[in-house]
Amino acid sequence: MxxxxxxxxxxxxxxxxxxxxxxxxxxxxxxxxxxxxxxxxLGAKERSLITVAALTAGGNTDQLVFHLGYARQNGLIKTELIEAITHLAFYCGWPKAMAAMAVAKQVFSSG
Incomplete structure (x- = not known):
């Protein structure tokens, strides 16, 4: 370690x-x-957006808790992340986007 x-x-x-x-x-x-x-x-902001998209598309919401906050630290704003998840609904599926948005709501409400 x-x-x-x-x-x-x-x-x-x-x-x-x-x-x-x-x-x-x-x-x-x-x-x-x-x-x-x-x-x-690639800059950290772009890497964060790609990571959030990949985690959303894969349905990996446990990892989104950290990466949504990290994306904010890397310069993405809440509205950009919400829009990205909304856009992903059409490409990775409604249920995955809904699950990701529930995590985003939780993360953005607490911080």
């Missing part, structure tokens, strides 16, 4: 899993968020 540096908050993966799956925590922290998200050919 990646070591948490002195005074540094544990990552989300570390908080979720602890030392249970050290490989998955490493790949999440060091590869996905440490390398993939930092590649320069």
């Amino acid at each position: 990646p070591d948490t540096k002195a005074g540094q908050e544990p990552s989300g993966a570390q908080k979720m899993f602890g030392e249970f799956p050290p490989g998955l925590v490493h790949f999440t922290d060091d590869v996905l968020f440490g390398e993939v998200w930092k590649r320069s050919d």
Whole structure:
């Protein structure tokens, strides 16, 4: 498991899993968020919009809780994310968009 540096908050993966799956925590922290998200050919805002779209299309609403908030940190505004999910209803299915919108409502109401 990646070591948490002195005074540094544990990552989300570390908080979720602890030392249970050290490989998955490493790949999440060091590869996905440490390398993939930092590649320069797309900005964080674009990566967040793509990620929200992929999670919505796949019906992965558990992951949307984090990624909708992360998208806001990366510069997307609430209305853009709501519009993206609405648009996705026509391409990935109404039930998936409705489930994603329920998560968005919860996330945006609490923060």
